[in-house]
Each structure stands twice: as structure tokens, then as C-alpha cells.
Amino acid sequence: MSFPVLPVILLAPLAAALVLVFVPKDEHKLIKSVAAIGTFVSMALSFYVYFGYDQTLGGLQYVIRHDWIQDLGVTFFLAVDGISLPMLLLTNLIGFSAIFASWNIGTRPREFFILLLVLITGVMGTFIAHDLFIFLLFYEVVVIPIYIMVVIWGSSKRVTKEYAAMKLTIYLLIGSGFLLVGVIALFTKSISILGAPDMSFSALAIAGSQLSAFDQKWLFALLLFGFGSLISMWPFHSWSPDGYAGAPTAVSMIHAGVLKKIGGYGLIKVAVVTLPVGAHFWAPWMAVLGIAGVAYAAFGALAQKDLKYVVGYSSVSHMGYVMIAVACLDVIGLNGAVANMFAHGVMAALFFSMIGFIYEKTHTRWIPDMGGLAHQTPKLAVGFMMAAMASLGLPGLISFMPEFTIFVSAFDNYGGLAVIGIAGIIITALYVLRAGANTLFGPPRTEYDHLEDIKGVELVPLVVLGTVLVVGGLLPSLLFDMINSGVVPLHAEISNVLQLGGNL
Amino acid sequence: MLVEFALHHAWLVPLLPALAFLIIVFLARPWPKLSAFISVGGMATACFFATLAAYGVFTNHQYTEHPLVYAARWLTLGLPGMPELQINVGVQLDPTSAMMLFMVSFIATFIQLYSVGYMKGDPGFSVFFSYLSLFAASMLLLVISSNLLQMFIAWELVGLCSYLLIGFYSHKISAREAAKKAFVTCRVADFGLLLGILGLVITFGTLDLVELSERVANFREYTTFGTMTLLAILVFIGPIAKSGQFPLHVWLPDAMEGPTPVSALIHAATMVVAGVYLVGRMLFLFHEVPVAMDLVAITGAFTALFAATIAITQREIKRILAYSTVSQLGYMMLALGVGSLTAGMFHMWTHAFFKALMFLGAGSVLHALHHKADVWEMGGLVKKMPITSWTFVIGGLAIAGIPPFAGFWSKDEILVVTLNGGHYILYAMAAFTAFLTAFYMWRLIFLAFYGEEKPENHPHESPWTMCVPLIVLAAGAMTVGLLGTPWNNIWAEWIFFGEAHHSGEIAWGAMISSAVIAVAGIYLAYTLYLKDKEKVKVKALAERYKSLYNLSFNKYYIDEMYLWFNHTMVDGSAKLFYLFDIYVVDGIVNGLGGFGKLSGEGLRVLQTGRLQNYALVFFLGVLAIAVLMVFAGPSTASLVLGGVM
């Protein structure tokens, strides 16, 4: 690998942020363009990587590895495989659109975009790091920028933005605290097994799978709590709706779109692979919590009147599907989990960007105050409905096949339990259509006649994400083959361990 | 040659309308005429190919045994050796699908042509046509699917389009709600269907229809009879909603909120028959499970009767037609339920023509009367709009089942197979339904087209784009039934399940009786609605059986029940969950946070600022540590005591 493409992808937004530090603070256009360029570079390159990745070869590719901390066995280890690559791509897609979704930011734009770029970098880092320590470095980078962005540019509705921000931050940090304990314990144990400290995922996987069943169980519980609270696993989800409601559009997009997914990603790439026995032990619980999340959050969303809360709860419910899928611990399930994370990412980001525009134009997100917007702002309506349809899992849009695969494997493994989860699609259809219909359709309101439709760069999120939404729906193999190439070896490891280490 | 091409490129048929949709959406939208042209043109071409393909299929008999299948990999999950799931998209051509292909494209073409006139001047003109194209495309995709999942996808897309089209006048609250109702109702049923599909994948490991049918045929290798029953029933739930069977028929009458061509499209050719088609396709599954078959048959018969009893009291012209559709669909289900793919498909075929005809006719009427829908406010239209009226009458004869019109043959076929199957009760129900059908349909005709004119109406004949389809379809409604006359039943040789069961002797009894029933129905309608100008008898009857009348007029209050359920049960529990979330789940979180703060405040107070308090704390600390040391350390306790001594 002559050209270090991954570091460039990682650093491009950071570089843009650095440039922004020296841009005068009232050159709004310039600031935004710089940010856009930075993210565009990353996006273009990650497309290049995505399609340059050799699926038949599989495994880690575009590897960058340097010694970092000798005595902790940490190496600066960047690489991509079939699981991290979709996530990387997703991050950049959303990051790029997020820049444009927040194009009309008027107050203190320079700080906003600097923070946004840092945020994007951090998220990317978690997905391409294959050393647990580096992973953790990036894992929490994102928390503080988000806090600051929410308190400055957020909006107070049911709860104040300060409350929402603090809740979101502390909740996730406490979660990661537990995670950290688990990781440190795992690390110290791994030293005695490996003989030398080594924090790369692969090494930890080897060590972890040799741990006693008991150790694996309690360690996995810690990791599950850590990652679970990030992926808003029921009942550790309550930060999510408030947080999204409080956050500015771009943050909601990135948080719901990709940040959450770090939880699922970590759960698969770290927790499950490293502690298969533990995973096997906790799988039923994960499934139950996942199902609970699906049904519970779906009903929660049904009761909402604030658009962002609707989507907030719906994202909790969708992540429930991911939990079930992970709990299945088989190839199809894991495929579905990763694919669903990707699909939901695109969908949620589009949803939030559209809601952001609606809020920007009508200054309300309160559904009863709206109606008939489709007549004043048709393009906006199209985007909104696309997101809505994707969210209820309409075939032909990206989120159908992932959900279907999840259902297959869930139905196979958990039978009756899964049925409840699958029933969620009915409620989903109910609240999504209700929100869409009451916002966009019905008699147009005169007070919104002055609104002008999204135009120019405002269309970027709709175009970018919408395209992915449709293409991914019509040609799911583009996504699934990639994921499959990553999941199959991973699952092979797990099943080996589970067969050998029969000490369940 | 060209036929060969059509046969092996049948995917063009759905593709063309799809392309039309894309072109209109992205390019042609600003120019209505162009959009219309693209849409109709695309549809017509598709129809052309479909015709060729159908011809190809019907001309060589091998396809009746071995359907022509070609598919491409769409998605693979897992590796060989491990539980792997491969999903193909492809084309499966056999007489059934070929017939559907032709029928759908043919009718869709004329409906689109008709819409050109009907929708003239509507602001959403081109958008409407793009929707129509997409609708047709997805329906055609559904028809040619070689894979159950592919079918499901098309199925859902059809649902989406119906949502868009029913809600086309989205500024009307009623339209909006009707669209939502349609989608959600179908969603509920799709849940069952989806479960069924999942079950099939998991049990049989494939979704390709052909493979599936083979594996199902000897299902005992894979699963138990119980599972099979469950699967069959689950799969049947989907069609219940899509084809408006009881109790999920509620969305269908409301679907009238859409523009009339849409109603025609939905009710005649496409959406609703999708359910019947699916059951027909999956007949190999139901066939293994007698229980499921009976379920289908009973549902069908009951729905037919049930809808008919509602239809007799409705006032809105399109509503009457809608319920008649529900009832006719019941017939088809009944036919499939008693195991005769032939009869079911045949009725679907004829029904498509005369029902489309009648809807378009109704549309033409509404168009003329500026959307005045109540049949009681019409009358004597025959003088002002002859084409519409006469074609409508033909349709009426067809649906009532007067020989030799199309409806007669198919309905007769159904009655015969029901009778031969020995389902006497079902036969009685079906026969009675036939009587009611004839009655309410002619009630509509007499009220709307005959009798004295209403002065306030100024009807006028519709433009040619609307009349041509009427005429064509009317011709169809007269003739298409002749394919399946008992004398030379070509139909039964093409489309059948199992082996071509062809009843040798002609069931004269059934034939005559059904004809008589139809005539009786019409005569009753005539006496009640045309002969006595004042309609005294009717009013008297309505008074006499007030409760029954209301029951029927209010559709047995089923919508109200659903509404109640939705509001109290669903929304109620939603509220409940939400409150729980805020006050319990969130309450715990905030509680913990508050606890932290409070303890902080509490400890803070200890910091009195008095130097000597600090000193005191210091020494208390020393003591505490000393005690700790004694008890935390391993053997210190004994050691201290020993040391002191």
C-alpha cells in the first residue's frame, strides 16, 4: 500500500478544521466551503476504498500499522474489512451531507464546523482502528464536541438543551466507564495468556476466547452495557430521544446515523468476537432486550407529537433489530445487523436533515402545527417521504433487505419471540405514516405559503442520501457482498470457539 | 422470432413503465402532454410485448407443464456449507402469468388512455401519470416474479403506489386518511404474509417458486403437517387484505377517494387481484393443507355474500362498485378454495374487463355530473350520454351473469366446481350472492341511467379518449368469456392446477339456474326501482327492516370497530408506554443524577471552615485507619490483642 489512503481519509476533515482555525470568523461562505471540501475528500476516498477492496481476498486491507505504546502492546493499527468499510462509507456520506444540512447556520459558524469536523474524524477513527486502545481513543473523542454543539446550537423543547446535552454526555460516558473496566480487565487477563501485551483486535480475540467461561460472561456483560448504552439498547435508551431532540440537525444526523452504530460495531467486532462464550451466554438476554426495545420504542414513537422525538424513538426501535440480529450469532443475523446499521444510518440521517429544514423554515416541529407542507415544499416532502418509507422498511429502499435478513435469522433462532419484533413493522408503519401524513398532506396552511422549497446546496443531503437509499434498495448485493465477506470469517472464528470451548 | 424475443425478455414488460416513471419524474414533469405520451406509450409498448409473450406461451404447450424460468442472482448471504440464503430475481412464464401479463398491461393501457381525458387540467397531471406507470410496473413485476421474495417486494410496491394514488388529492383530509388506511391495513396483513415467507425460507431454504413447489410437494422431508398448516394460513393472511377479503376489506371502499381511473386500475386489473393471484401461485402450498383450502373457500364465499349485502343499500355509485368488487373477489377466492385454479383465474380475467369498464363508466358519469356521486340524484343519463350508458349496461349484464356475456361463463364455472366439490352450503351462498349482485348492480343502472332526468344535472358525453376505452372494454366484456364456455373450454386446457380437470358433460342444471337467478335479480331491481316511479315499495321495505337496513348501510359498523380499537387500544397503550418511559425509565436516570448532586451538597456542608473541626476530622481519620488496619489486614487483630497483653 504505497499511498496511505486511510490516514488521509481520517485526517482530511481534521486538516479542514485546522484551516478553519485561521479563517476569519465572519467569512461564512469560505468556512462552509472549506468544511465541505474536507469531508468531500474523505467521502470520495472512502468510495475509492470501498470499491477497491478485494472481497474475494477478504480480511484486513489497506493496513497501516506502527508501534505506538510498547509496554501496553499498542500499535497504531488502521485497516478496513467487510464490516468496518460500510461503516466508514456511511460516516463519510452522512458527514458530507451534514455539512450541507447545516448550511444555514448563522451563529458562530466557524466553531460549529470545526467541532463538526472533529466529530466526523472521531467517528471515522473508531471504524478503521483495529487496535482496541486506538479504538477507545476515538471512541470518546466525539462526546465533548457533541456536548458543546448541543448547548450552543441546540434547541429546547420538552426538555432544555442543557439537560439533554448533559444527559446524553454523562449517560454515554458512564456506559463507557463500565466498558473501560471491562476492557482493562480483559487486557490484563490477555497479557497472562499471550505472554506479551498486545491490544490489536486479533490478538485480544485469541486471548479472550481462551478465558474461562465465567470470566467471559462477566466481561461480556460489562462490554454489553457499555456498547449497549451507546446503541440505545432498551432500557438504557432514554438519552437518545431527548438528545436528538435537543441537538442541532447535523449532530442528530451524525449521532443517530453513525455514532450509535459504534455501539453495534463494537459489540460485533470487539465483544462478540473476543468473548464468544460470554456472547453465547448473554445472547438470549440481548434478544429479549432487543425485542423489548423494538416494541416499546415503536409505541413510544406513536405517542409523540414532536417530529424529532418520533424519529428519536424510531431509531431506538430500529436499533432493537440490530440487537436481535447480533443475538442470533449466525452469519445471516450478523449480516443483517451490519446492513441494518448502514441502512438505518442513511435513513435516519435523511430524516433528520429533512426535519431540520422543516424546523428551519416553519420554526416548529410540533406535528399538529403543520400540514399540507407537500404543497408548499414538494422536494422537502419527497425527501421526507423517502426517509419515512425506508423507515417502515419498504422494499426497493435500502432498509428492507437488512430487516428481512434479520427477520429470517431471528425467526429461525428465537421463533415466537421474533414475531413480536416483526410485528413492530406494523406500528412503525402507523407512526411513520401518521407523522408524514399530518406534516405533509392535508389542506395546505396559509401561514406557510411564503415558504420556499429546499434548493441549491440544500438539496445535497436529499440527493446523496436519497440516491444511496434507492440504489442500496435495488442492488442490495452491493452492500451485502461486502458485509458478507467480513462476517463469514468472523463467524467462523466464533463458531470454532463455541465448538471447541464447550464449557458453556 | 419476435415472439421468441418477447418470451426471453419478458422483464421488458415491467421495465418499460418503470422507465416511463423515471423519465417523467426526472425530465418530462414540466410538460404534461409529453408525460402523458411517454406514460401511455411506454404502457402500450409493454402491452405489445406482453401480448407477444402471452401468444408465445399459449402457442406451445410445454410451458403449461414446465414454466419458462430465467433468473439472476440478486443477493447471497453466507457461504456454501453454512446456512446460506440466495435470492434470485427472475421471470417465470406459464399460462397463468402470461394471461395476467396480458390482462394487466392491456387494461392498464386503456385506463391510462382514459386518464388523459379524465385528468385534463389537473395540476398534478404528469405526477399522476408517473404514479400510474410505477403502479403498472410493480404490478407487472409481481406477475412475472419467479421468486416469492421478489413477489413480496412487488406486492409492497403496489401497496406504495396505491397509497400514493389513493392519496393523490392530498389536500383532502379524507383522501389522506383513506390512503393511510389502505397502507396500514395491507401492512397488517403483510405482517402475516411476511411471517409465512420467513417460515417458508427457514423450512425449505428457498424462495424460488418452482423449487419451492417441488419441495413443498414432499414436505414431510422438511417439516410437519402442523407447520405446513400454520405456514399456509400465514401466507393467506396477506391476500386477505390485498384482495379485500373479510375482515380486512375496509380499506377498499375508501380507496374511492383516489381519482376514478385509479379506482378502476386498483379494483379491476391490478392491486386487488394481486391477492388472488398470489393464492393461485401458492396453490401448491394450500393444496397440501385441506384446512387452509377450506379456510380460503369459506372466506371467499362469506366475503362475497357479505359485501353483496352491503352493496344493495349503498348510494354512492363508486361505493356500490367497490363492494361489488369485494364480492366478486370473494368468488375468485371461493373458486381457488375449492381447488379450481381454472375457475378462479377465469373469473379474474372476465371480471377485469367488465369491472374496469364499469369503473370507467362511473368515472365518465362523475366527470359529466361534476363529481356528484349519489345514484339517487342521477337518472335518465342514457339520453345525454349514450356511449357511457350502453357500455355500462353491457358491463351490468356481464357482472349479473346473463349469457353469453363474459361474467356468466366464469361465474357459472365457479358455481359448477363448487357444486362438484360437494360444498353445497358454499354453493348456496354463492348462488344467493349472484342474485344479489344482479339486483344491486341493476338497481344502480336503473337509478342512474333510466327513469326521469333530474333537471339540475347537465350531463354531456365524455371526450373520445374516455369513450374509446369504454367501447373496447365493453367489447371485451361481451366476448372474453367465450374462451371458457363448457363446449370448448380452451381456458381449462391452459390454466389449471394439478391435471387439467375438464368436466366432460355440461352441467346444464347449474348453468340454467344461475342464468335464472341473474334474471330474477334484475327483474326485482326493475320492479323496485324503475316500475314504480315513487319508489314507495323500496321506502316501505327500508322502513320495515330499518335495523337491517342501517346495518347494511353502515357496513355492519366494522370501520367504527377498527377506529375504536385503533384509538383506545393502540394509541392508549402508546401513551402508556410513553408515560412509563418519561416517569419510570427516565425517572430512575434522573434520580441517580439527583442523588449524586445531593450527596455532594451534603458532604460539602462538612467543610465548616473551622480549623479545629478539620483537626478533629484528621484525628478521627487516624483512628479510623488504625481500626481499618487492624481489621482489614490479615492476622493483625489477634496480633494486636496478643501484643497488648
Next chain:
Amino acid sequence: MPFDTSLLSIEMLTAALGLAVLILGIISPASAKKGLGWITVIGLLGVSGAAIGFWGTQGSVYSGMYLVDNYATFWKLTFLVAAVLVVLGSMRYVDNLGGQTEYYSTLIFATLGMMVMASAGDFITLFMGLELMTISFIILVCFRKNESKSVEAGIKYILLASMSSAVLLYGLSLIYGLTGSINIYEVGRIVAMNPVSPALILGVVMLLAGFGFKISAVPFHMWSPDVYEGAPTPVTAFLAVGSKAASLAILLRVFVAALPGIWEHWAMVVAILAGVTIIVGNLVAIPQDNIKRLLAYSSIAQAGYILVGLVTATEAGIKGVMFYAFLYVFATLGAFTVATYFYNITGSDKIKDYAGLSQRSPLMAVVMLVAMLSMAGIPPLAGFVGKFYLFTTIVDNYLWLAFIGLIMSMVSVYYYLRVALVMYRDEPADSTPIKVSSPVAITLVVTMLVTLIIGVYPGPLSEVVNAAAHSFFLQ
């Protein structure tokens, strides 16, 4: 035997520097007094240069009274760097005081005391260093002798400090009485050989109390918030950094070198102390509204974290302590320097007055944020790595402590973020931009960069610390 006095050269240089600055302060005209700050800085830098020269030398003077090894040298460097940064950050402050230049010399002597502590080989040296440092600090604490808060802080500090040193001394005397030696390593050998006696336990308890006072471990922490608040802010900074670090240095020396024999007796107690310190420090910090008090409590919590490293009394533990102490120096100094400078400009320590700092002076705001988050242990800042090192040592046997530590560190984010909230969200009361003077700017940038770099690329530092910790056991 012959003494290799060259081993003492660093201390001698420092002492000389202190005296020189003192005399210069007296003789130089008022106009020239400003220069003294720079002289101090340069001098200290020179000394640290010399100290770096000592890296790797291993030896002892006066039959083990005075030890020179990487361990000591590392600590000395830490103190010197801290002193340099404090001086840089406080020049403006001293000028405001009206050029009382004894400040600098006293500060240098305090540093000297710390250095002596770092390489103390027996109880007398230990005591001397400790008192030299303490007394210098007492003087510094009530340096603004006309300001009653400052003086009150002073009297609280001197009374409690001398009391605690009395307790410490009593403990030392007991241990001397039981072992008949005051040489730390020799005591270690004797203790290891003989059975445990209750008197020894008592001695250990008193040592723990004495040192616990200095590093402000709960329940011996009560003085620190008051003194920190009352003292001149730069002094507070040095107090929080230097005296704590030095006391840790000697604490490790005594407990790991002299008392490992009865490790199992004090390990659990230290663990509990650490846990309580972490909890109390973080919880009480939550309701604070004065930035110095908030930092005081957070530094109490930090002491708790550092104590964690002592629990196992292993090389890894020592390493963790040193690593954490080093980065703690930078984080704390960063925060306090901002506080100092802000006080110079606005004359307020109230958190609510920090409103809109991010717009008045982005640099100050960002440094404050980075420093605090590093203390909270948020990656990719140094604090995270430090905590990682510390908790790896105890996670196996003291899992509960690991839980307390990591969860509470996340809780601490709560009150750090409240400061961030004020600095970043609120609109400033008066939006006049704050011009950061160059020496302060240097301090701020240095502290921030070090915190960031150690956080992202801790490799080199960990190597150095390894060597230092290793040399600990070579005496």
C-alpha cells in the same frame, strides 16, 4: 568514606539560584525587579538541564542518606518544569503585587525542598525536605499579607501542617524505635525480617496520615480547599502540583521501599483511602461555584487516582503513579494558569464570570477545557492513558476500586462540563477580548500541547517512566 558531593550539584545549584534571586531582589532597583522573573525561569531551566544530565546516574551520598537515581531525577525534573511554568504564569501576578521578589526565591526554595524529598534516603533528609517545602509554602500562601483570606489560609495551613508533621514525626520515631534504623532501605530489610508488631502498625498509620495530609487524601484533605481558595492563585497551582507530587515521591519511597514487608497490612487500607478520596473529591466538586475551590476538590480526587498506583506496591504501580503525576502537573497548571490570568484581568474566581470566555479568549477557554477533560480522563487526552496505566495494576484484585475510579471519573465530567457550558454557551458580560501576555501564552500552549501529545502518543514518556520506576528497586 569519601563523599561524591557532585551528586548533590543540582540541589546546590538550586540553593545558589534561590539565594542569588533573593539578594538581587533586595539590591536591584524597583525598575529592574521585573527581570527577576525571567532570571528565575532561566536559572531553573539551567538546573533542569543539569538534572537531565544526571539521567541514568545511580548512587547515594552520606551512607544512603541521600539517593540519586532515575526515580529521583525524574521527580526533580517534574518539579523543575512545574516551577518554571508556575513562574511564567505568575509574573504578571507578582508585578501586580508590587514587585515583592522574595516570591521567586521562596518558590525556588520550595522547589529545593521537593527535590530533597525526592532523593531522601533516610527519615532526617525526608523531614528536612518536607519542612523546607512546607515552610516555604506557608510563606507563599499568605503572601498577600494584607488580604485576610490569604492570611486565614496561611494560618490554617501552618497550624494543620505542623500538626500533621508532628503526627508524621511520631510515626517515624516509632518506626525508628522498632527497627533501630532511619535509613529507608535498611528499615525495609529489617521490617521484612521481623514479625509485625502493633506499634509498627501504629507508626504506619501515622505515616499514612502525615503523607495523606500532604497529598490531601480524604479524610486528611480538609485544609486543601480553604488554603487553595485563599492562597494566591499561582501559589495554589504550585501547591496543588509541587507539594502533592513531592509528597507522592516520598510516599512511594517510604511505603514501597521501607514497608513492603507488611504490604498486606496496608494495601487494602490504601485502596479504601483511594476509593473514598475519589468519591468525596468528585462529589463535593459538583456544587462548587468558585473555580479555585472546584479545582481544589478535583485535585483531591486526582490524589485519589494517584493513590491507586500505590496499592499494589509494584514497579507497574510506581510507573503508573509517576506517569499520572507527570501529566497531572501539566493539566493542573494549565487550569490554574488560566484561573490566575483570568483573576488578573477580571479580579474574580467565580465560575459564572467565565461566561463567554471562548469568545473573549479562545486560547484560555480551550486550555481550561483540555486540562479539565484530561483530569477527567477523556481520550485522547493524557489523563486517559494515565488512568489506563493505573487501573491495569489493580483491576485483577481490586475490581471494585476500578469501578469506583472509572465511574467517578465519568461523573467528574459533569462539573467540568458545567464550566465548559459557561465558557462556551453563555454570552460574555463584557465582550472585550482578553489579550494573553506572552509568558502566560507560553505556559498555556505548552501545557495543552503536552497534555494532547502524551494523550495521543504516550510511547516515549512511558519508556522514560519505565526506566525511572526500574531504578527505584536498584538501591
Next chain:
Amino acid sequence: MLTISLTHYVVLSAILFSIGLFGVLSKKNAISVLICIELMLNAVNINLIAFSKYITPNEFIGQIFAIFVITVAAAEVGVGLAIIIAIYRNKLSVNLDEFDWLKW
């Protein structure tokens, strides 16, 4: 005829230490507190000398240590008195209970 043993010294120093401690905790006058601290330090000195005499008779470790302690104590007292004077200037009182501006 009892001989004076190490124990006596130790007990004496312990008592002295405790007296000093009591004073520190109870006296309100800053100067008396300072004096009480001196008592505690002297208790330490007694310890040191006693141990030196009985445990390491032929080395003067304890004595040396004691001398250092005395010296340092003197220095401390010096600074302490200076501070007390300063605070007296500020508050016209040396009553410790009045010095509680810094709290919470």
C-alpha cells in the same frame, strides 16, 4: 525501687503527645494552639532520644534527629507567629473560631 525503662519514656511521650493534641483541638487562641503543637513535637523528641538511648546506644541517630526537629520547630514557630500577627492586624483577634471565611 523501680528502674526507669524504655516503656516509661514511651508512655510519657504518648501522654505528652495526647495533651498537645487535646490542646490543638480545644484551645481557641491561635498562640496556645501553636504551643500545643510544640508539645506534640517535644513528645516526638522524647521518643527519639529514648529510642536512641535504649535501642541504638552507640549511634546518635535519635539525638541528631531530635536536634533537627527542634530547629525546624523553631522555624515553624517563627513563621507561625508572624502569620498570627498578620491576621491580628486584619481581624484584631487571634480567636480561631472567627477565621471561617473560607469554607464549603
